[in-house]
Amino acid sequence: MAKNYISLQGKFYLSEIANGVAGAMRHIGNVPEFELEITTDQVEHTESTSGQRTTDFVLTKTTGVNFSGQLEEVDDANLQYILSGMKSDVASDTVTDQALGAVKVGEEIKLNGYSLTAVAFTAGSTAIDESKYELDAVFGTVIFKESIAEPVTATYTTGAVSHTTIASDFNKEYELFFKGINTATGNNMAVRLWRTKKSPETTFPLIHEELGQFEISGQALSDVSKGSDETLGLYGHVVTIPKA
Known part of the structure; x- marks a missing residue:
């Protein structure tokens, strides 16, 4: 029986959302690390009939999806994204x-x-x-x-130069799309998050002994308009694409 191991590589894209509509995808360059984290807020109920005080029910109150990763390519658009800034051209x-x-x-x-x-x-x-x-x-x-x-x-x-401000634009949302390949199986895998918002918290090293890597993190926001279709998911979904 074939082993279903996973070892992913691939490309990440961001699409800026304006008036609820995601624009053109923008490849953000080489991303050596990226991960998703699912969080929950749960209430556990303990029964009082067995004498063992066991947990007999768990109520999930809230869920969340966070992301974190690293960018290596710093063009104008990525610099704005990393710094939560705004770019302006100075004549x-x-x-x-x-x-x-x-x-x-x-x-x-x-x-x-x-x-x-x-x-x-x-x-x-x-x-x-x-x-x-x-x-x-x-x-x-x-x-x-x-x-x-x-x-x-x-x-x-x-x-003439360009200025990118620091920590001045916290409201932009992006759809995130990942085109991946599972190098262990040869299957393709896609990830789509409908709405993401980057945290302004980051590090931006100014001195490097090697190539710079810039940390990013944030959270996925739900899109309740997708809730009527169970195949879409409120936050997004992972798509497994078999080899042809």
């Missing part, structure tokens, strides 16, 4: 006479932009020679090589 801008005040030798100052061009500094009305400071134009920082008591101003043009 190039020209900044004129930003006040830096008096500067001290060796102090690093952050200017208001990135990928800077046409950078110039003045002390009062006198231009400061490039030899007197060290500019990191990519990150928009400057270190002056000597102290300048007279108020310093900066003029520059910023480059």
Whole structure:
């Protein structure tokens, strides 16, 4: 008799839900770990007739489905998902006479932009020679090589960048779909969760010795409109697809 072992690999997709409708599926890249957890809140009844005080009935009051996993690919959409953030594009801008005040030798100052061009500094009305400071134009920082008591101003043009905010968007829901293959049997397996909501709790390592992995977790929410069809499931379902 064949053994029904299971060893899954596969692809995960998210579809953002808007006005109750799931949009186009988006492959979220390599996912080395992902698991579902079913939770319950139960009330146990103890009988008092046998003298043994045995449990003779269990009432399941509530159920829940949680998920947790790891993402490895961090494109713009995944970054928003991991950080529960919102992405915005910031256009190039020209900044004129930003006040830096008096500067001290060796102090690093952050200017208001990135990928800077046409950078110039003045002390009062006198231009400061490039030899007197060290500019990191990519990150928009400057270190002056000597102290300048007279108020310093900066003029520059910023480059176009994108910003992703942190912990600012907690309301998005996604349908989750998994295209899997059981490498132990060759059968395919699909998992579909109608509504998922990611927890804002996560970790986002900023230093890596190897490739970064980013933790995600959340819960599946029920879709009561599916309750009339027992094949769909309130939370979703697992589909076993035999080999052709």
